[in-house]
Amino acid sequence: MKSAVEIAEERANRWGHQLYAGRARAILERAFIALRSSTWVPIATGFIEPVLYLLAFGYGMGELIGNVDSGRGTVDYAVFIAPGLLATSAMNGAIYDSTWNVFFKLNESKLYKGMLATPLGPLDVALGEITWALLRGLSYAIAFLAITAPLGLVPGISAILAIPAAVFIAFGFASFGMAITSYFKTYQQMGMINIVLLPMFLFSGSLYPISVYPDWLEFLIQLFPSWHGIELVRDLWFGYWDAGTLMHLGYFCVMIVSGLYFTTRRLRNLFMR
Amino acid sequence: MPEPLISARGLTKKYGDFTAVDTIDFDVDKGESFGLLGPNGAGKSTTMRIIAATSQRSSGTISILGRDPEEHGPQIRAHLGVVPQQDNLDGELTVSENLFIYGRYFGLSKKFIRNKIEELLDFAQLQDKRDAKVEALSGGMKRRLTIARALVSEPDILMLDEPTTGLDPQARHILWDRLFRLKETGVTLVITTHFMDEAEQLCDRLVVMDKGRIMAEGSPLELIKQYSTKEVLEVRFGSDRNKEVAPILREMCSRIEELPDRILMYVEDGEALLEAITAKKLHPTTSLVRRSSLEDVFLRLTGRSLIE
Ligand SMILES: Nc1ncnc2c1ncn2[C@@H]1O[C@H](COP(=O)(O)OP(=O)(O)O)[C@@H](O)[C@H]1O
Numbered sequence A: 001m002k003s004a005v006e007i008a009e010e011r012a013n014r015w016g017h018q019l020y021a022g023r024a025r026a027i028l029e030r031a032f033i034a035l036r037s038s039t040w041v042p043i044a045t046g047f048i049e050p051v052l053y054l055l056a057f058g059y060g061m062g063e064l065i066g067n068v069d070s071g072r073g074t075v076d077y078a079v080f081i082a083p084g085l086l087a088t089s090a091m092n093g094a095i096y097d098s099t100w101n102v103f104f105k106l107n108e109s110k111l112y113k114g115m116l117a118t119p120l121g122p123l124d125v126a127l128g129e130i131t132w133a134l135l136r137g138l139s140y141a142i143a144f145l146a147i148t149a150p151l152g153l154v155p156g157i158s159a160i161l162a163i164p165a166a167v168f169i170a171f172g173f174a175s176f177g178m179a180i181t182s183y184f185k186t187y188q189q190m191g192m193i194n195i196v197l198l199p200m201f202l203f204s205g206s207l208y209p210i211s212v213y214p215d216w217l218e219f220l221i222q223l224f225p226s227w228h229g230i231e232l233v234r235d236l237w238f239g240y241w242d243a244g245t246l247m248h249l250g251y252f253c254v255m256i257v258s259g260l261y262f263t264t265r266r267l268r269n270l271f272m273r
Numbered sequence B: 001m002p003e004p005l006i007s008a009r010g011l012t013k014k015y016g017d018f019t020a021v022d023t024i025d026f027d028v029d030k031g032e033s034f035g036l037l038g039p040n041g042a043g044k045s046t047t048m049r050i051i052a053a054t055s056q057r058s059s060g061t062i063s064i065l066g067r068d069p070e071e072h073g074p075q076i077r078a079h080l081g082v083v084p085q086q087d088n089l090d091g092e093l094t095v096s097e098n099l100f101i102y103g104r105y106f107g108l109s110k111k112f113i114r115n116k117i118e119e120l121l122d123f124a125q126l127q128d129k130r131d132a133k134v135e136a137l138s139g140g141m142k143r144r145l146t147i148a149r150a151l152v153s154e155p156d157i158l159m160l161d162e163p164t165t166g167l168d169p170q171a172r173h174i175l176w177d178r179l180f181r182l183k184e185t186g187v188t189l190v191i192t193t194h195f196m197d198e199a200e201q202l203c204d205r206l207v208v209m210d211k212g213r214i215m216a217e218g219s220p221l222e223l224i225k226q227y228s229t230k231e232v233l234e235v236r237f238g239s240d241r242n243k244e245v246a247p248i249l250r251e252m253c254s255r256i257e258e259l260p261d262r263i264l265m266y267v268e269d270g271e272a273l274l275e276a277i278t279a280k281k282l283h284p285t286t287s288l289v290r291r292s293s294l295e296d297v298f299l300r301l302t303g304r305s306l307i308e
């Protein structure tokens, strides 16, 4: 039986041992235990919301609109919006866990402070929490695909790639969301996140192609991660690859890496300086 | 001489221009119960965080088990059990889940922790609360759970920051009893407190801190011997007359302290002094002879009381 000290000593000479104890798993384990007794309402809402949008817009508005040019061929309106809604639900799932939940654990319950009094490092905490948020994005994506496939909205087998894509964008959002949240101190600041998020999602082209905008607005929207997320999932949904797809992937790589970097740094400065 | 477990020299912590801990020196030996006694803002918690490798010093040196926390934070934290001033139990989990997951943070195996949980629930007298959520616990129970949690990893040093602040007298005594038991098992304790009775009860040796500095060091008995007299006579004449009689009383013993509501007179024999006062027909409204305490030591060192 290894003691806590022996376990810590094993990593002592590794690079970055002050930041990472190699136990992000323990944070995930905690999240699973906490899930057992948490309320299911917000989780279920995350599942149902995109499906409701799909029904209301895809079949309601779809009747009026008919077919649209997706930029990857002309398709039924419901088929066009399905991948956008999938991406949106994955992003929303990741945001929920990485903003309000993180804010609570940071400022109210002092949970991270407690974790960092053990041999765990800030990168363990960041990775563990972000992975948890990402798993929520993953489960939303799988559920959405399971619901839309029988409805005949999935164009082909390649759409399965939309799932890893959803995980990737959830990773980006969770990582970046946690980083931003870690700098916020008050509820008012947290409220700002919602003010930014709502228009960002509404205007990012989940319900219509952003080519309908004037050039300046189209350009502006292309700066935001939600557009990249929706476009990435839409590409893979339709089995379509080009330089744009790679650019979307690159965008999320930057989000993931910078989010992890700033979260780790901020946690260290808050609780270990 | 074995090396001390903790050794600080010129330890200083600044927050901007403000010096929270000001060039302090101290050693903690293996198996002893070491105290930091001082009022709010003395720098006790800051010192504890530096030892626990969750805050970095501004200057000076500190070694914990021969290591510098700036370079070996995770290893040092693996040796320590930390009970912070404010409980930070996991409110989303039950009592036993709190113990379990904390062990997992240290990387301990599930099997080991499961056995350990039984031992700790017995120790903390929380067996019948094992499946309760943290919110359902009383303040004393939460504190005992926090201590039990800190023991999951079988630490060499247990750090207790104000273990009984905010608890009622009964809960305090239960907690003291648990800490005595721990002491008997040979765990090194580092305790901060602003209660002089707690320091007298729990600490083998302590430092008196005020405004970031160490004012004195020794066992409770040594400190009382060095900085106070054997007995204290407390007399009250009513707030108007206290001022009037103080000069007379000052002539009658080596040292007096005028507090807002009473006068403390430091002597070897309190009863004899009281008789002398009565003989002068001064007639205090109330009087009390008691043994000197660490409170008197603090008053002597700083001119203020521990609890303001
Ligand atoms: N993070 C911080 N930033 C600025 N000042 C601090 C910080 N932590 C503590 N202080 C100040 O340092 C002093 C000592 O605090 P602390 O160590 O908590 O004292 P104690 O535990 O003895 O009550 C206090 O005046 C407190 O306001």
Ligand SMILES: [Mg+2]
Pocket (backbone or CB within 6 Å): B044, B045, B046, B085, B161, B162
């Ligand atoms: Mg304190």
